[in-house]
Amino acid sequence: MELNCKIAEMELKHAGTLNPGPWVDHSRFVAIACRNIACRCDDLSSDSAYCFGLLHDIGRYAGISSEKHLIDGYRFCAERGWEKAAQICISHAFMIQDIKTSIGKFDISEEDYQFMERFIKNAVYDDYDRLVQLCDALALPTGFCLLEKRFVDVALRYGTPPATVDRWKKILEIKDSFEQKINCSIYTLLPGVMENSFF
Numbered sequence: 001m002e003l004n005c006k007i008a009e010m011e012l013k014h015a016g017t018l019n020p021g022p023w024v025d026h027s028r029f030v031a032i033a034c035r036n037i038a039c040r041c042d043d044l045s046s047d048s049a050y051c052f053g054l055l056h057d058i059g060r061y062a063g064i065s066s067e068k069h070l071i072d073g074y075r076f077c078a079e080r081g082w083e084k085a086a087q088i089c090i091s092h093a094f095m096i097q098d099i100k101t102s103i104g105k106f107d108i109s110e111e112d113y114q115f116m117e118r119f120i121k122n123a124v125y126d127d128y129d130r131l132v133q134l135c136d137a138l139a140l141p142t143g144f145c146l147l148e149k150r151f152v153d154v155a156l157r158y159g160t161p162p163a164t165v166d167r168w169k170k171i172l173e174i175k176d177s178f179e180q181k182i183n184c185s186i187y188t189l190l191p192g193v194m195e196n197s198f199f
């Protein structure tokens with residue numbers, strides 16, 4: 001079955017019934033941000049970007065987990081033949097292509113860990129991977145927010161593992177590169193970002 005917006009929406013909705021939580025609305029906002037930014041890029045499809053945003057955390061269908069949701073999402077999409085979406089289920093958490101830069105817990109088998117380690121190292125990222133990495137950091141379950149606010153929010157909840165600052169720098173680099181491409185601030189494309197960040 002070929003991936004399209006309707007199917008991606010349906011899969012997210014279904015996954016939300018299996019494991020309800022704020023991750024579902026977060027995914028919807030990530031998808032909208034991806035679509036709105038991709039719309040301005042000649043070489044990106046806004047529908048594809050929207051689908052990848054909707055599905056990036058789909059592995060959460062399997063229940064509450066940490067990094068396990070990455071590989072669960074990868075398998076979910078790969079089984080359906082959605083190769084790029086499958087890659088993004090893992091790549092969105094690794095703006096730096098090194099498994100040791102993770103901020104989560106590896107609640108997976110040794111075998112799965114080794115698979116992910118190799119996968120992350122060998123993956124070739126394109127603008128869709130980078131777009132989801134960026135938009136993941138722009139979307140709360142309640143809407144869009146300033147990247148720096150989201151960074152601090154995550155740091156307060158999970159602490160600051162060694163790779164934290166390098167991860168922030170990478171996201172800010174990705175933001176700058178998209179802004180050069182679209183020739184405006186990404187925040188102008190995120191409805192409600194002011195209200196959600198400051199009020």
Ligand SMILES: [Fe+2]
Nearest residue numbers: 026056057136
């Ligand atoms: Fe996410």
